[in-house]
Amino acid sequence: MSYISVGERIAIFGGVYNNHLSLAALKQDASGRGATTMICLGDMGGFGPSPDKVFPLLQNDPNMFVMQGNYDHSIGNRLEDCACGYTDPRDNHFAQISYDYTAANTSDHFKDWLRDLPTEFRFEFAGKKVLCAHGSPRKVNEFLWESNSSDIFLDWVLDQFECDLLFVTHTGIPWLRHLPSKDRWVVNVGAIGRPANNGEKHVDYMLLSTDSQGKPHVEHIALHYDYEALAHEMREEGLPEEFVETVLTGWWTTCLEILPAKERAKGVY
Amino acid sequence: MQDLQDYPTLNFQHLDTLWLQVTGTLCNLACLHCFISCGPKNDNHPMMSLSLIKDTLKAAATQGTREYYFTGGEPFLHPEIKEIISLTLAQGPLTILTNAILIDDEMASWLAKTFEDSPYSFDLRVSLDGTTPEENDTIRGRGTFVQIIAAIERLVGHGLNPVITVTTCHAELAADEGRQKFIELLKAHNITQPRLKFLMPFKIGRESRRKGGEGCYTPAERLYLEDVPDPNSDHLQCDSCRMVTAHGVWPCPILIEEEGARMSDALEDSLHPIKLNYSACYTCHVGGVSCKT
Numbered sequence A: 001m002s003y004i005s006v007g008e009r010i011a012i013f014g015g016v017y018n019n020h021l022s023l024a025a026l027k028q029d030a031s032g033r034g035a036t037t038m039i040c041l042g043d044m045g046g047f048g049p050s051p052d053k054v055f056p057l058l059q060n061d062p063n064m065f066v067m068q069g070n071y072d073h074s075i076g077n078r079l080e081d082c083a084c085g086y087t088d089p090r091d092n093h094f095a096q097i098s099y100d101y102t103a104a105n106t107s108d109h110f111k112d113w114l115r116d117l118p119t120e121f122r123f124e125f126a127g128k129k130v131l132c133a134h135g136s137p138r139k140v141n142e143f144l145w146e147s148n149s150s151d152i153f154l155d156w157v158l159d160q161f162e163c164d165l166l167f168v169t170h171t172g173i174p175w176l177r178h179l180p181s182k183d184r185w186v187v188n189v190g191a192i193g194r195p196a197n198n199g200e201k202h203v204d205y206m207l208l209s210t211d212s213q214g215k216p217h218v219e220h221i222a223l224h225y226d227y228e229a230l231a232h233e234m235r236e237e238g239l240p241e242e243f244v245e246t247v248l249t250g251w252w253t254t255c256l257e258i259l260p261a262k263e264r265a266k267g268v269y
Numbered sequence B: 001m002q003d004l005q006d007y008p009t010l011n012f013q014h015l016d017t018l019w020l021q022v023t024g025t026l027c028n029l030a031c032l033h034c035f036i037s038c039g040p041k042n043d044n045h046p047m048m049s050l051s052l053i054k055d056t057l058k059a060a061a062t063q064g065t066r067e068y069y070f071t072g073g074e075p076f077l078h079p080e081i082k083e084i085i086s087l088t089l090a091q092g093p094l095t096i097l098t099n100a101i102l103i104d105d106e107m108a109s110w111l112a113k114t115f116e117d118s119p120y121s122f123d124l125r126v127s128l129d130g131t132t133p134e135e136n137d138t139i140r141g142r143g144t145f146v147q148i149i150a151a152i153e154r155l156v157g158h159g160l161n162p163v164i165t166v167t168t169c170h171a172e173l174a175a176d177e178g179r180q181k182f183i184e185l186l187k188a189h190n191i192t193q194p195r196l197k198f199l200m201p202f203k204i205g206r207e208s209r210r211k212g213g214e215g216c217y218t219p220a221e222r223l224y225l226e227d228v229p230d231p232n233s234d235h236l237q238c239d240s241c242r243m244v245t246a247h248g249v250w251p252c253p254i255l256i257e258e259e260g261a262r263m264s265d266a267l268e269d270s271l272h273p274i275k276l277n278y279s280a281c282y283t284c285h286v287g288g289v290s291c292k293t
Ligand code: SF4
Pocket: B027, B028, B029, B030, B031, B033, B034, B035, B036, B037, B038, B039, B072, B073, B074, B098, B099, B127
């Protein structure tokens, strides 16, 4: 188990998807809010431009803890695809474009780094046990969507993995759930690499701190960054216009089949 | 008698998905490819009573169940379907597999409101087996294409977006071109976010008798130990689901008419390893089939 020691304000984020511009913005924004620890829940590649640009922002920082997502596992181990398991041929087509692009443009030493990353973090915070995982604590590529994760199930997960606060990513859409039975929380931090299919151009992360009574407090932060510059870079790199559209509009255009009915109904496509 | 030694074992991980055969084997249709021979007169598995459903939901809650699926038969034949839906949705996300024909305007409107009001996902999966009456009706029965399309229009009219489930009896339906035809059909009926699921047919139940028995599994179509050497393999749905009917608990929605597949009376007594000793298991393994959406 990877126990880490953390500060009093912690920025927790995931789903970088090659977006080095939002990652740089996140570091600035979180520091500005007094965060002294940053935790990245993985999925560095996919979707955006120039994969190698994100690694200098993540490495060699004693206050930055980075874990491996499914994408990082695939890229690090030089696998053929991202193992996202889409069945729709159109989704597969676009997923493969970003995967092949990311694999071809990630340097070998960064691939090795991705391969060797830890897969979970644990720490104590305000007397509570915190667990960070990529998809879910039991499976790296399990999707915890807000609308298809019952309280009953989440309580079971927290019991199984002995924690009071659980942070995950992997779906790209943020949510927070308070579980009243034992006063616990499950938080999906969303993604900083791509907007959350809500028509907004910003991306999302979470800030963990304590409230006036010394209890853990999780704040959802809308992170603004230069998305037009990102769209420009994506076009320069010849990435599909469908991806650029998402950056410019805040609506997902591909890989929609995995969305549960509720999340799907909120989008345009 | 089969020698069970020769078949792979699959461990049970956790009850992620609970299936409820709410109307048993009773259906308003009698499709030729139905893998459980459902029909208006088949009460092999009768309807589940409201009190049995309540008890089952309670048992599922103590297991930390994530999500629920209703199937049949035709779930909308159940006289108390609204109450059953509400009770289940209070506990977790729900998907209903239906042929949709019985969903009238009043029901469609109630379903849409229920979808809006529920914090958990509430999904309908409507079966349609072709993009033309000729294609669909040879399998699902005369006149059903028009009825199903009308029902889809009612649902869409009230703001719902069902997943259209296609059984690939005509193999070409799953190919790109067949898929495109379905997308176009749905677009023509105002569905701007097409949601499709293609399912391989299981060659049991009525499907096995279609085409004069040609549709049966051959003795070679079975699983051997070496097919699933790891009992913790996670590629089969039955490591994390169970099916409850009025007659007890089964490992999955597929096997409820297979002799010997019944596991127990109570849900909590069925959460243990199973033998993959049915021909249908071959389809799940080879085709990567999951009944979930
Ligand atoms: S396939 Fe579905 S609709 Fe057709 S008879 Fe079987 S249960 Fe009824």
